[in-house]
Amino acid sequence: MDNLLQLWSTSGLAQMGLGQAFMILIGLLLLFLAIRKGFEPLLLVPIGFGGILANIPGAGLAYSAVENAVHAADPALMAEFARTLGVTVTDNMKDLLVAYSASGTGAHLTVQQLALDAGYANGMLYNFYTVAIASGVAPLVIFMGVGAMTDFGPLLANPKTLFLGAAAQFGIFATVLGAVGLTSMGWMDFSIADAAAIGIIGGADGPTAIYVSSILAPDLLGAIAVAAYSYMALVPMIQPPIMRALTTEEERKIEMVQLRHVSQREKIIFPLVLLILVALLLPDAAPLLGMFCFGNLMKECGVVDRLSDTAQNALINITTIFLGLSVGSKLVADKFLDVNTLGILGLGIIAFGIGTACGVLIAKLMNRFGSTPLNPLIGSAGVSAVPMAARVSNKIGLEANPHNFLLMHAMGPNVAGVIGSAVAAGVMISLVGG
Amino acid sequence: MDNLLQLWSTSGLAQMGLGQAFMILIGLLLLFLAIRKGFEPLLLVPIGFGGILANIPGAGLAYSAVENAVHAADPALMAEFARTLGVTVTDNMKDLLVAYSASGTGAHLTVQQLALDAGYANGMLYNFYTVAIASGVAPLVIFMGVGAMTDFGPLLANPKTLFLGAAAQFGIFATVLGAVGLTSMGWMDFSIADAAAIGIIGGADGPTAIYVSSILAPDLLGAIAVAAYSYMALVPMIQPPIMRALTTEEERKIEMVQLRHVSQREKIIFPLVLLILVALLLPDAAPLLGMFCFGNLMKECGVVDRLSDTAQNALINITTIFLGLSVGSKLVADKFLDVNTLGILGLGIIAFGIGTACGVLIAKLMNRFGSTPLNPLIGSAGVSAVPMAARVSNKIGLEANPHNFLLMHAMGPNVAGVIGSAVAAGVMISLVGG
Amino acid sequence: MDNLLQLWSTSGLAQMGLGQAFMILIGLLLLFLAIRKGFEPLLLVPIGFGGILANIPGAGLAYSAVENAVHAADPALMAEFARTLGVTVTDNMKDLLVAYSASGTGAHLTVQQLALDAGYANGMLYNFYTVAIASGVAPLVIFMGVGAMTDFGPLLANPKTLFLGAAAQFGIFATVLGAVGLTSMGWMDFSIADAAAIGIIGGADGPTAIYVSSILAPDLLGAIAVAAYSYMALVPMIQPPIMRALTTEEERKIEMVQLRHVSQREKIIFPLVLLILVALLLPDAAPLLGMFCFGNLMKECGVVDRLSDTAQNALINITTIFLGLSVGSKLVADKFLDVNTLGILGLGIIAFGIGTACGVLIAKLMNRFGSTPLNPLIGSAGVSAVPMAARVSNKIGLEANPHNFLLMHAMGPNVAGVIGSAVAAGVMISLVGG
Amino acid sequence: MQGDIVSQGVELMLFGMGTVVVFLALLVVSTTAMSRFIARYFPESEAPALAALERLHGQQSEPSDDPNLVAAISAAIHQYRAKKH
Amino acid sequence: MQGDIVSQGVELMLFGMGTVVVFLALLVVSTTAMSRFIARYFPESEAPALAALERLHGQQSEPSDDPNLVAAISAAIHQYRAKKH
Amino acid sequence: MQGDIVSQGVELMLFGMGTVVVFLALLVVSTTAMSRFIARYFPESEAPALAALERLHGQQSEPSDDPNLVAAISAAIHQYRAKKH
Ligand code: NA
């Protein structure tokens, strides 16, 4: 009978909270969007599944051993925790966790050991998060793989498109303003670091967003990653109205001159030029852009094809699986279900919109003052969201003029946007994270 | 001269114990069985080789830095250890290790640091074990890969075969009884946690057995893993006599109706249904079954093929290599050569036999009361041992009736057995490990 | 304005030291040699790139959190460090780092925590180094992969060529003598452990050199790895003059009898024979040679092809990427730019030369006293540098006699050299590292 | 868990085996319900299902029955595989 | 950073966007300079470049225009791909 | 290790080189013994050995000497490789 009670009390049904049930539905929704609607499935399938796992009541997969012990709330153990941390036990166990995270090295380690000795263990997803994201390694490895898949040819053929990649990053900083504005009006409660991490959604670049939030705002990481990948999937719906509203039919019909041939040597030297510029000007962007350039150099140099192939396949796939599950661990109900999450989702879509608009407007400006014709539609590709945004530019261009193939022209600003948001990430880590 | 002595004293021959020599022979035997006889070579080659490495005298590959220091037994260092741990030095160095594992955080860390400072290091296999198994990650990743290779089609076409997968798990619990019986008679010395870990051999599922023993009985892990994989390889010899003894010629001739077509949608939804049931009823099975369902969802959803391919190939292979070597580290003589190991080997084969028998008997029962004909031979496949047990069912079926193709019908109970033993693992971790 | 100053003060240009600029040029040089000249690109591309990353001023990618804190030199934090470590703050921050590395467990952990709490983090390359090299795992995994790519057939067909692999290791020990000689004359400052690690360059085997230096002389690892791989790439230039000087035209023309057929069984048993010999005689070589034999057994046994394929592809490639970047982290200016580095580069090439000469001379000796003809040109392949040195033997042989195909004959001493230097590594770790 | 080890073992058997049976019985029920629900409300028309399968597996149903071609194909595949090793 | 959060945000915007634009502008300049430098001093003659490309990609320019062969090839590739799954 | 660094180096050389030579000499002896033992007691009959090798490598000895076929094969393989990039 005792055993039956024990089994029942450890069952999920007996412990299910409303928040957890809701988050499991959110996880199922993400899976539906990924599988049925094709929303960035490579990330959203693991994230959605991880989100469900994180919210299994009583399993504690997303919690550390100490958190699991505090949730179990064994009175004798809690008393010992409180004594070690030098606080009085209260009914609210959250106080204990606050005291724990503020404690010095000695107390910290002792509490950990107490929890482990009492049979509590780190949850599986907590371990994945620690190894993959808290260490920073997973986004960097993915960025290396992305570098090894990126062709800078179109950018090198027309370097001016880098300005479009710069312009579209205005979405990032406008969103920072929005986040601090909401906070100053008392509607939300974001620190300046939170605001910076939210802004990076506008970079339309998953690994960059995850890397920045893991440093500046780990608690918001789940919402930020979900927003970033969802809106990247929604680019074909978000961008076209903005692009049509800001351009005339004539502008959309502009045909661009064919891109010049780019030599292999230029492609090999380019990642090194970029790396040196980063080294001289913005060391805080060095991990992200360094790994990106390394991947690209491996691809272009032609002498380490087996490393480049592995970076583009086995390594990036393995990392993606664990990155996704780790992000899912941040969809745990008591961290995700918060009014701030709504703010993040709202600000994220604004960031995409503003980035798109700025890209298009600067493209119009450059077209007016430049000598060679520039179709403003390729400006929107500057938000990155590779290669979706470039495809959108191409599609809208074809609608206006069936002989107007913008895809390769849009790949320039598209990859420039990746560099641009990595630079923005570096600035924000430098100014806010220090 | 001193150097010659030093070299000789560090050589293997000078330090070889009888147990180590014997275990090296066991390792060679496992390699022989794997390579020549085809016994589960993917696991037994790394396990056998790891077992030899672990028993190289003087290399200490399977020991932690502290254990290596204690084995070296430098008097000054031992005195310092004893002082830190607050015990008196005795001739028996095992006392020191016992005091060490019982010590608090501070003393623990200090002793570790003393050993490292004195030049002792964790052995290679000890590191592999810590990262791959003690963390729990390797069996879970392998389970994910197995999920990505599993086709639930036959199970979905005939869900009743899940009962056969349940029935065959009786082998697990009968073995638990056997283990506690031997203990109560004083022939062996197993705790209830040990008994549970031994029972899981009857699950005929390698990663589940390793996962459970790493939590409930790490010291028995080597013997349990070796028994589990050896008996899985012996399924074509263990099962047929039992199957023939419990069925009549007429029963073996029963032809089953062809399985219905199962739609892709059902296959996509099934892992989610299973996951939700786990979440509601048995959170302690969530890591194992969660990763299994995740792998299966990746395979079936059709939108993340590159992740699914990696989970089935590079990732599971890399993990298998390190899992095997890590299991081998538990074949170190002073942990493996114990009367309990003989008990484990004996109980393991009984577990397989009872599981097989229960599967067949329940299949006979279901055949008697069900409407559609059910060949009892597919019941034995409920022990899992995928896909070997299903092939055995097919072979015995063909012997009785050359038109009787049972393979696909037996795959249903076969994969049901995987779920069944993972559920059993969850129950045992919940009741015994808490 | 403050922000502008902050951005400028964190920029690379403001912090660039002469040493860092020089090391970035060295990194670019390594990339040039690897990409344009084909110098061991699989290793030198990641090493060169890692070297550039390590020297990005202000990024601190190669430093631990504590080192980064000390470089930032915030006065309040430094005072707290000094108090914890029980030293007085001086202007020279190096004193703090010395005190830190000499401190006990408690102070060590506290200083780490202080640095982390103040917002300093371990650099990316520091983390890679810790996981990949300090743990010893990366060189061992690469050795496993090399084992899985090695064919011992030519060696088994003519086991006497093992003596050539032994002879060529004299380069290792002659270099040890050279290093201690330079030290005793006061020109350099190497400990006996340093000398041993430098000697291993003469083994012409990258993973062995990295493994030994990570244990015996971590500070010299960068220079040793760069020297080892560079000289391996230069083998076609270093060896031929020595080979021609030490042999007569007649000797170079000697044709060797065709190698006998080697059965699969011999190939399967050989790694086990080697492993048992290691276990009996030289346990300190067990990690290196054990993983090597394991890889080779996986390849030859024919029943674990999927593991063997992964060890030769995804796993070794992933490990190579991180090993290379980690080695690059040791090219950080304040560790690499040292007169000792010049000594290492000089001694390394001498090691290659002496090894080549000894191999050729012993081959001449064996030819004089043996019954079957032996072309002395295959002696030089005993330094390893697989398969470059064997190709060099073949090429010089063809120059003297266009019908003289030495490639397969040279593969015997070539792989024997791998075993020989791993044995030498074991001896040195046993005698010097204990 | 209270009591001597044998009674612990018996309890573990009863509760364990009970849970396994109950859990898998619930799974039978849920799976059957799920399959019926899908068959009723979201039936896959056979043709698209086949197409999806083909898309998934990169197969194509075009006949390649020229015996010469088949020989060439299998030889090419053999040689490709041989090259891989 | 001093001041209330809005002014911090404004500063972050100004300095951040400024850095992005300056950095990418410098990249435009350096890239253009690099391309010109290479075009001038290390021009790739077209033929070798093509050869290098081919070497890199394992392609060969030999014509394979026999329609029978092309059919065999594509069938073989289909079958190979199908086998992979 | 005692003594000044040069004598340490000399000792390391003597013992190190000695061990390398002794170890590899023992390996020569054991390997030769092993090969003879296998040749004597477990000889592989040539034909099965070949078959095993072929099984291992997925090769097959069927002749593919039709020049047309060979051309198709090599073209298919080229195209397959080109596609991979
Ligand atoms: Na972007």
Ligand code: NA
């Ligand atoms: Na089972």
Ligand code: NA
């Ligand atoms: Na060597």
